[in-house]
Amino acid sequence: MEVKAQEKKKTGMYENVMNQFNHAADLMNLDKGIRKILSSTNSEIVVHFPVKMDDGSIETFTGYRVQHNNALGPYKGGLRYHPTVDIDAARALAIWMTWKTALAGLPFGGAKGGIEIDPKKYSMNELERISRRFTFALGDNIGPDLDIPAPDVNTNAQIMAWISDTFASQKSPSNRFNNLHVVTGKPMGSGGLEGRDRATGFGVVATIKSWAKVRGVDLKGMKYIVQGYGNVGYWTAHFLNQLGAIMVAAQDASATLYNEKGIDVEALYQHSLGYKNQIEGFDGAEVIDSEKFFGLDCDIIVPAALGNQITKDNAHDIKAKLIAEGANGPTDTDAEAILLERGVDVIPDILCNSGGVIGSYYEWLQNKRSEIWKLDQVLDMIHDKVSIAFDKVVETSKEYDTHWRNGAYLVALKRLEQTYKERGVFP
């Protein structure tokens, strides 16, 4: 009974994604037929496949791939290995990807999937066989011009290399190299993109630069705080530092650190690498109560860890001028209303952390063209795409007299609506 009571009050990503979609669809008076199309997924693939374990026994696994929409191009989205992977989670995340790729102006649709598995329980050799057999089971439901998976929770570049190799190995010899880009997020030696590791953090900073331009402020000397010092948090801090901004606090699962004179971004990262990726124990800042984090005196907050962190309980304490959502869904609806009322700008997640999927697009494009691009080229291209998307969101928000989150959804939905209106619905 207790579990049921808890389930009732829980809010999930799907609920948020659909609420935001419906709200934006109402605002723009989205065509009813197109609304129906976008409210359901195109395909939902469930595969059960056997794999031989190291001890000779056989286990069966369940894998999923939900393909939400491909009006703008091939489906795109991650594959995660986790016990909570199921069709519902995959749906929510797939829909989210459709909006994200549409907003970023990419020729991609949205998908998500994975295997219901706790990878900690399996050896590296078993994980390789599981990944390869899953790829085989998905068959031609994925492909470089159909559906392009990427790393997600518990999957990495190595797993992408196995998937790419397995998929390409099933093609005729002359077609193998045309199929290696069935996935993105590959290792550098297998067609990976230079700078893919920093693409999301770089994109976050590109949106912050656009914000500074719109508001007519200088980022030099501005104080910022970062929640989450993983890949997104660290690279955001790294690039903000290059612009002369000062990180005064950082928070992760292990600790909340504060130094009003500034925390050494690189030293903190080096410390975390040697400490199970945690910031706890760093001696260049004092440990403070985690509850005080969002109320700290600063100009910019970058929540880059997880969802539902800024709520009605702490939104009133925020002193910053800007929230740049590096994570997905860090600000809930109630909190956003409070922040907007108080004049705090929020760069919505769908725009703010889009540098990652834009990086994936360039990896795919690089492979398609059989080219190898340099880091500076890649970062310049990501910067352009993010800046264009930001300007479009600001322009659309003005046109509809609404906030930037709605503006972002409106840009995405307008792109999809235009495509459907031009092409019509077959037959």
Next chain:
Amino acid sequence: MQTDFSTVIFCEEHVVKNELKEFHSLQTKYIAEGKFYFGLCSTCDFVNDCNLKSQDSIILNCEHYQ
């Protein structure tokens, strides 16, 4: 029209509402008395002493999941 004695597997009146629903079927893990975590938190190494976790939401994305 419903019959009490057999499982109905064909029905001309059958209707499925054309909308997606989120069922909170995400697996849970019992952590401590009265506490259940959903989504990624349910298998995260940091769940017992995490600074960031939220009791009121299902976490599907987290940069600190380990």
